[in-house]
Amino acid sequence: MHTGREVSTRALGSVMGTDACHHYAHGTSGARILAALDSLDGIDVAQLAAVTGLHRTTVRRRVDKLVQDGLAEEADGLVYLPRHLAGDAGLRPDPDQLQQVALDCGTAGMGERRRKRHRDQRRHYQEWLTARTQRTVECRRPGRTRLRLVPEGAVDETTGELQDPAWRGWIVDDPYHPTWPTPPWSGDEAAYG
Structure with a gap:
């Protein structure tokens, strides 16, 4: 079933890094659904599943949670993007609402903690590489003459x-x-x- 609608990568990128779209909140699935919604042109769950590539039951479960948190609206079997989240080019996320959703889901601050952990891991890896290189240089045997x-x-x-x-x-x-x-x-x- 082809609807002519696509998941906007720009819209997806605007919500993916937020704590509201962390794994324990709405996750990547919720972000993909949000990026596929439009405020004027509704889409049903089966079409939304085809557009996002997600299973229909996953879409249904995520849509119910998005509606519950005020990030989507449902009327007559169609799912819409709420007007306060709609911009000229599609999804325009409201940082305050996304922060409130993250607080309600218990994921507030998890993204920053993950980014800090990744920075620390990269720094430790670079330090390990530097130390390993120095050890290798120090442990090299002086030039041995061939017999x-x-x-x-x-x-x-x-x-x-x-x-x-x-x-x-x-x-x-x-x-x-x-x-x-x-x-x-x-x-x-x-x-x-």
Whole structure:
């Protein structure tokens, strides 16, 4: 069922941060319903459910609570935005009424406490990152020298010719990691020519 009506994101943003739309009061569902209401063009619960994407029983329950708190009006099966909350561009929330609703629901100040908790968490995380970086820098071992396994002079640097017979048969291209050629029984006969 398409009604041509949408949830106004501007209206939604104007009420979402208020304590009246906290989880324990009207919540996100109530905010979405408020953002979809109009003061002149009423909408029934089934259409409101289609517009907001909420279940019909959730819409019914939230509308009853919004009407009870004076944030919506219902007449002849249609739900309207009260005139004192209506502006030129739709919902114009009344901060005093939203604060009173938050006081009545017991959610007044919860938004600020949540924002303070999040600020503290971000600050603690940044402090932890800084301390961790400092610990990492302090705990680093001083530059370790690599252990050279093939002694200097075992291979002539200019010609690459093997000088030390003790390293005969080894692949000494990398003096830090000499390798023994692949054994004949491994199946790679090309290594032994």
